[in-house]
Amino acid sequence: MSTVSPQPETRELAEATAATSPVRLLTARLPWLGNLLRQQGALIALIVVVTFSFIRYDNFNTVTIYSVLNFNAQFGLIALGMTFVIMTGGIDLSVGGIAALSSVVVALNSPHGFFYSLVIAVVVGTLVGMVNGFIVAWMRVPPFIATLATLYIVRGIALRLINDAASINLDQKSDFITVAGTTVGDGVLNPPLPFTIPLLLIAFLIGILVLRYTRFGRYVLAIGGNAEAARLMGLPVRRTTFLVYMFSGMLAGLVGVLLAINLNGGSATEGNGWELIAIASVVVGGTLLSGGVGSVFGTLVGSLLLGLIVEILQLENNYMLDQGWQFSFSSFWQDVIRGVFLLVVVLLQSYLQQRKRIKGRT
Amino acid sequence: MMRLEQRWTALKVRGVLPQKLFTIGQDYGALIALVVLILFNLAFTRQLNSVIAITNLLVHVTPALILGVGMTLVIATGGIDISVGSIMGLTGILTYLIFSGKWFGIQNIVVGTIVAMPVALVVATLIGAFNGLLITRFKVQPIVATLIALITVRGLAEVTVNGFQFAFLSAPIVSWLSGNVLGFLPRQIILMAIIVAVFTWLMRATSFSRYLLSIGGNQAAARLAGVPVNRILIIVYALSGLLAGVAGLAFIAFDSAANPVTLGVGKELDAIAAVAVGGTPLTGGRATILGTAVGAIFIQLLRQTVVALNVPDDIASVIIGFLIVLAVFLQHQRKAS
Numbered sequence: 037m038s039t040v041s042p043q044p045e046t047r048e049l050a051e052a053t054a055a056t057s058p059v060r061l062l063t064a065r066l067p068w069l070g071n072l073l074r075q076q077g078a079l080i081a082l083i084v085v086v087t088f089s090f091i092r093y094d095n096f097n098t099v100t101i102y103s104v105l106n107f108n109a110q111f112g113l114i115a116l117g118m119t120f121v122i123m124t125g126g127i128d129l130s131v132g133g134i135a136a137l138s139s140v141v142v143a144l145n146s147p148h149g150f151f152y153s154l155v156i157a158v159v160v161g162t163l164v165g166m167v168n169g170f171i172v173a174w175m176r177v178p179p180f181i182a183t184l185a186t187l188y189i190v191r192g193i194a195l196r197l198i199n200d201a202a203s204i205n206l207d208q209k210s211d212f213i214t215v216a217g218t219t220v221g222d223g224v225l226n227p228p229l230p231f232t233i234p235l236l237l238i239a240f241l242i243g244i245l246v247l248r249y250t251r252f253g254r255y256v257l258a259i260g261g262n263a264e265a266a267r268l269m270g271l272p273v274r275r276t277t278f279l280v281y282m283f284s285g286m287l288a289g290l291v292g293v294l295l296a297i298n299l300n301g302g303s304a305t306e307g308n309g310w311e312l313i314a315i316a317s318v319v320v321g322g323t324l325l326s327g328g329v330g331s332v333f334g335t336l337v338g339s340l341l342l343g344l345i346v347e348i349l350q351l352e353n354n355y356m357l358d359q360g361w362q363f364s365f366s367s368f369w370q371d372v373i374r375g376v377f378l379l380v381v382v383l384l385q386s387y388l389q390q391r392k393r394i395k396g397r398t
Numbered sequence: 399m400m401r402l403e404q405r406w407t408a409l410k411v412r413g414v415l416p417q418k419l420f421t422i423g424q425d426y427g428a429l430i431a432l433v434v435l436i437l438f439n440l441a442f443t444r445q446l447n448s449v450i451a452i453t454n455l456l457v458h459v460t461p462a463l464i465l466g467v468g469m470t471l472v473i474a475t476g477g478i479d480i481s482v483g484s485i486m487g488l489t490g491i492l493t494y495l496i497f498s499g500k501w502f503g504i505q506n507i508v509v510g511t512i513v514a515m516p517v518a519l520v521v522a523t524l525i526g527a528f529n530g531l532l533i534t535r536f537k538v539q540p541i542v543a544t545l546i547a548l549i550t551v552r553g554l555a556e557v558t559v560n561g562f563q564f565a566f567l568s569a570p571i572v573s574w575l576s577g578n579v580l581g582f583l584p585r586q587i588i589l590m591a592i593i594v595a596v597f598t599w600l601m602r603a604t605s606f607s608r609y610l611l612s613i614g615g616n617q618a619a620a621r622l623a624g625v626p627v628n629r630i631l632i633i634v635y636a637l638s639g640l641l642a643g644v645a646g647l648a649f650i651a652f653d654s655a656a657n658p659v660t661l662g663v664g665k666e667l668d669a670i671a672a673v674a675v676g677g678t679p680l681t682g683g684r685a686t687i688l689g690t691a692v693g694a695i696f697i698q699l700l701r702q703t704v705v706a707l708n709v710p711d712d713i714a715s716v717i718i719g720f721l722i723v724l725a726v727f728l729q730h731q732r733k734a735s
Binding site for chain 1: 680711
């Protein structure tokens with residue numbers, strides 16, 4: 037994201053007096069505030085929501101935060117892959133299907149032990165990602181159609197593998213139970229972290245470093261900005277596009293392993309609509325779907341924010357019951373609240389973007 | 399020999415013969431594929447050997463095809479509308495709530511149905527118009543704007559009935575819409591044919607379609623040329639919402655149940671696949687309503703054929719996935735050349 041160059045003092049004042057809304061007044065006087073809102077809006081919202089929850093709910097503590105992080109690790113990892121895909125200007129609709137296929141593969145291979153099935157599942161996810169990448173980069177089929185087709189294909193394969201049963205259990209004698217209970221930082225942290233949280237954080241750290249400090253990261257943004265220009269500059273457009281879909285598939289394969297651990301089995305029908313949750317996380321994080329601009333850290337924040345909103349619905353219900361209210365939100369409100377929240381975020385982004393554009397013109 | 403070639407070229411220039419033999423596949427690829435599939439079915443399966451089998455196929459394809467018509471317009475403007483499946487769901491639920499007297503307290507089921515249908519369609523149109531407003535006024539990308547609608551509208555459908563499923567068997571609209579004309583032709587098919595005819599005419603003969611295609615070709619240029627871009631876009635998304643509502647009614651007429659959690663889920667993807675297979679490029683600027691109709695029928699017939707050949711349903715979806723990629727791949731060769 038480019039920063040807005042500081043405006044002359046007089047123009048700031050003139051704009052401030054001309055402005056009517058209090059927000060506009062404030063951001064005109066304090067230009068850094070506008071920039072901060074624009075670039076780290078999701079992070080600020082996350083901090084506000086967490087602080088609010090700490091004050092309002094008695095049972096909002098580190099355990100709650102851990103459980104939100106633990107549950108959203110699977111969406112977060114998928115959103116990480118999706119961020120890179122979207123930054124190239126593409127989209128990957130097949131991630132939920134890949135995760136389901138991978139969970140089935142894990143369950144089928146579970147008698148051979150955890151690490152064997154982990155490797156096989158990630159390899160399967162990577163292969164599907166490579167197919168996506170090949171279809172998009174070399175066959176030049178639009179990403180929306182290409183990944184939609186692989187979504188049909190992987191769901192079909194997943195169902196075929198378990199003979200049209202909806203799900204299949206893990207082998208109970210395997211070492212999955214011990215893996216599922218693995219925690220990190222015993223003795224140092226109280227309570228210790230479930231292993232998914234460091235996994236999520238490390239994956240995002242790698243993602244941030246790759247985007248910021250590697251040639252590959254620069255290529256991704258350049259292709260998303262203008263694929264034709266990137267090609268003319270001699271950047272390896274096809275290879276980069278291919279790799280982006282491959283990584284997305286790889287992460288979805290990894291998520292399938294987490295899914296298998298959570299479900300204690302494989303499910304060919306799970307993961308419906310996960311691609312939409314991932315896209316929503318990416319959007320809330322401030323990455324544009326047109327490509328070329330994006331923030332990996334923003335996606336992490338966006339993913340946690342969306343997860344937290346749903347968690348707060350539960351907490352608010354309990355709170356209102358404690359206070360003696362008769363009304364409560366059924367779990368069906370989840371989607372409405374998620375959607376309205378997404379709407380608010382998008383409108384805010386649109387407002388700040390348009391303001392920036394107007395400012396740039398004057 | 400020389401003169402033969404000249405005549406050949408003259409015919410090509412006049413558009414009597416296609417420019418290259420290869421382009422036949424590009425322009426009429428979906429149609430040729432459909433014809434091949436029909437011939438195959440006539441020869442080897444019992445899919446198409448009776449009137450009932452044919453009308454059955456068309457009834458099954460109706461919702462996806464009606465959605466596909468709206469989606470063709472949206473995609474021709476360079477946008478996309480992934481909220482149509484959810485709008486279908488909400489339409490079904492609203493219709494039920496009103497004609498069963500749960501809302502508005504109308505006890506007479508016929509009066510209830512007469513009130514329910516317009517109300518549901520108006521709501522569907524308004525949701526579409528809201529999508530258009532987000533996209534034009536607030537400059538939200540189409541996929542994000544309609545994603546918001548997809549999530550929220552599905553949630554609203556679930557909230558209004560707390561997630562319960564309802565049977566529609568007693569509704570007059572169901573028996574009327576799925577009833578036959580002349581003894582063999584279900585009214586849904588007539589409805590579908592009318593919609594396809596109206597929109598084909600709309601895209602051939604009106605300035606609206608010129609505006610719409612120019613927006614898809616180059617939005618900035620269209621704006622500078624004086625095309626009322628915002629108004630056209632809002633109308634297009636509103637039409638897509640309206641058609642999603644009609645598709646919702648057609649769907650409950652054939653399924654005779656409305657489940658807020660599952661009604662219309664994933665139908666947007668079927669519609670987009672039909673548009674893509676039918677030959678409308680996803681980048682906008684061109685549209686073929688008849689192509690979309692052919693694409694939708696092709697996909698449905700393919701699914702039925704594969705199942706009729708005793709291939710398991712899951713393998714059928716694998717084959718369909720491959721064929722969608724293949725179809726779009728072949729059509730996109732044209733732009734490369």
